[in-house]
Amino acid sequence: DTGVSQDPRHKITKRGQNVTFRCDPISEHNRLYWYRQTLGQGPEFLTYFQNEAQLEKSRLLSDRFSAERPKGSFSTLEIQRTEQGDSAMYLCASSFEQYYEQYFGPGTRLTVT
Amino acid sequence: AQKVTQAQTEISVVEKEDVTLDCVYETRDTTYYLFWYKQPPSGELVFLIRRNSFDEQNEISGRYSWNFQKSTSSFNFTITASQVVDSAVYFCALYNNNDMRFGAGTRLTVKP
DSSP states (O other): OOOEEEOOOOOOTTTTOOOEEEEETTTTTTTEEEEEOOOOOOOEEEEETTTTEEEEESSSSSEEEEOOOOOOOEEEEEEEOOEEEEEEEEEEESSSSSOOEEEEEEEEEEEEE | OOOOOOOSSSSEETTTOOOOEOEEEOSSSSSSSEEEEETTTOOOOOOEEEEETTTTOOEEETTTTEEEEGGGOOOEESSOOOOOOEEEEOOOOHHHHHHHEEEEEEEEEEEE
């Protein structure tokens, strides 16, 4: 295990469809984070997990966004009823513990047509 | 509220020049962490450095150095003798209370 992986790398979907992204963190990392990055901006924090517990949800962009980490290993981010404004890069990161550096995956680029 | 400002949107230098990327942060807390990340054209964010609020020692790593000054709430990043491979977008970030805030980034172009 050499780093954080994300799947798929690219997703094109039609408006109104649901999409799900997967993130596999570095294996010994307890914390997992989701971010969104739009063109010309820094990553925007969405949510995070400590093991399987989702400890912050308020920054999710709307109730169409949800995330899970069922066994404290991989995580999924789902967007329901996608809108064109959801088009962005979705990044996953993991860290050993709070305050430790976060290591980022390559991201999933979502395009909503 | 926490905030990170990277006032330099784009910087262009010629190879071998030194360049400093500015980062100014805002927080009301006394305990926080500061980070720099590099995002090369390939897109994946690469961790460069982490600094906690109680450690104001400057750090040098090869051609990279960081200057942390709490008095001015700044955490600046200097690349000495820049190289074409340093071309990337660089992000400064502030972490506290489970909240990570990134600046908008500075796009550095190093020309041969």
